[in-house]
Amino acid sequence: MRTYFDLFRIKHWIKNLIVFFPAFFGGVLFNQSNLFQLSISFFYFSLAASTVYLFNDLIDYNQDKLHPKKKERPISSGKISVRNSIIILIVMYITLILGSFIIDESVIIITVIYVFMNILYTLFIKEIPIIELFIVAIGFVLRILLGAFTVQVVPSKWIIIVAFFIALYLIVTKRRGEFLNTNFSARKVLKQYNIEFLNSLMYITLTLSLISYLMYTLEVNVSERYHSDYIYITTIFVVLILLRHLQQTIVYNKTESPIQYFYTDKINFIAIIGFLTTFYFLIY
Numbered sequence: 001m002r003t004y005f006d007l008f009r010i011k012h013w014i015k016n017l018i019v020f021f022p023a024f025f026g027g028v029l030f031n032q033s034n035l036f037q038l039s040i041s042f043f044y045f046s047l048a049a050s051t052v053y054l055f056n057d058l059i060d061y062n063q064d065k066l067h068p069k070k071k072e073r074p075i076s077s078g079k080i081s082v083r084n085s086i087i088i089l090i091v092m093y094i095t096l097i098l099g100s101f102i103i104d105e106s107v108i109i110i111t112v113i114y115v116f117m118n119i120l121y122t123l124f125i126k127e128i129p130i131i132e133l134f135i136v137a138i139g140f141v142l143r144i145l146l147g148a149f150t151v152q153v154v155p156s157k158w159i160i161i162v163a164f165f166i167a168l169y170l171i172v173t174k175r176r177g178e179f180l181n182t183n184f185s186a187r188k189v190l191k192q193y194n195i196e197f198l199n200s201l202m203y204i205t206l207t208l209s210l211i212s213y214l215m216y217t218l219e220v221n222v223s224e225r226y227h228s229d230y231i232y233i234t235t236i237f238v239v240l241i242l243l244r245h246l247q248q249t250i251v252y253n254k255t256e257s258p259i260q261y262f263y264t265d266k267i268n269f270i271a272i273i274g275f276l277t278t279f280y281f282l283i284y
Contacts, residue, residue: 007057007074007085008050011259016046018140018163019147024276026153027226027283034151041107041150044099045143048111051092052118058085059122067186069257106149114142129192133171133201140167158216165212169205169242170258172198173249177256202249206242213238226283234282237275244268 005011019042023029029038057064057075064076074080080088100108117135126132144163148155175190176198184190216222217232244267249255254265262268 003074003079007054007080007088009053010050011263012049012053013046014259014262015140016042016049016143018143019045019150022144022148022153022155022159023151025159025279025283026148026151026155028151028153030284031151037104037150038147040103041146044096044103044107045111045114045146047092047099048096048115051089051096052115052122054085054089054092055119056122058082058089063186063188066183068182070186104150107146110142110146110149114139117142126187127189129189132189133168133175136171137164137167140164156216156219156222158212158219158222162209162212162216165205165209166242169202169209170245170255172201172205173245173255174258176202176249177253180253181256202246206246209242210239228282230282231279234275234278237271237278240271241268241275244271 020029020038023031023034023038028034057073060070061075061082064070064073067076070076075082075085096111103111118139121132121135125135141160141164144155144160147153175193176195178187179190179193179195179198182190214232214235217235222231223229244265245255245261248261248265255261
């Protein structure tokens with residue numbers, strides 16, 4: 001069973017919890033109908049994301065064998081055959097098509113865009129420096145939009161910008177870790193980067209993330225929407241989260257896997273809980 005959990009990368013579904021953010025920050029998350037609709041959207045999008053992961057693993061089957069960690073994945077390690085993986089992928093796509101009959105049209109459109117974009121990413125965009133980083137970051141923006149459309153909330157332009165820059169920062173630090181830890185043949189695009197360039201990108205995207213979030217909290221419309229002049233207080237937690245991540249990146253090189261970092265770093269987890277709790281008491 002664990003082999004199939006690894007094949008579908010269930011641990012990575014935690015990234016899709018972002019679909020709940022627009023409703024949470026919009027003050028409408030705890031409406032029973034919204035929670036139900038968001039849960040459906042979450043599982044539908046997560047299944048779509050798993051098909052992307054599986055497709056990527058099939059295409060990168062030979063390259064993954066050269067990667068120190070990816071070689072342990074179910075397909076590259078031989079735990080699940082390529083033939084069976086293709087059958088599973090076809091079944092998953094059929095399930096998505098059948099599920100589309102009960103899913104909101106806007107959710108389907110965003111999901112299709114996400115899947116199509118990632119198929120192109122797997123086939124050739126992943127070899128294009130910088131563009132490949134942008135594509136991954138856009139995937140997180142699509143999650144925000146999916147959640148917003150599900151509950152018919154108009155997301156702030158600043159939230160979209162913040163989501164993009166933070167996602168871009170995280171993927172840059174991931175590439176930095178891969179650059180330092182892996183064989184370039186396992187990810188060919190790394191040959192077109194160097195540590196100085198990746199460090200520069202990391203600092204730029206980190207700065208843009210912090211500035212964007214601060215601008216969001218100070219926007220007049222945000223204060224009026226939440227009926228609070230103290231949203232800026234949450235900036236403390238955002239700064240802590242990002243600086244903690246930067247420290248773990250620079251000092252210990254522990255952020256090559258954002259998912260593993262999220263599950264294992266207690267200080268980061270506490271800071272995120274503090275951020276969400278503070279926001280909850282300010283807007284609910």
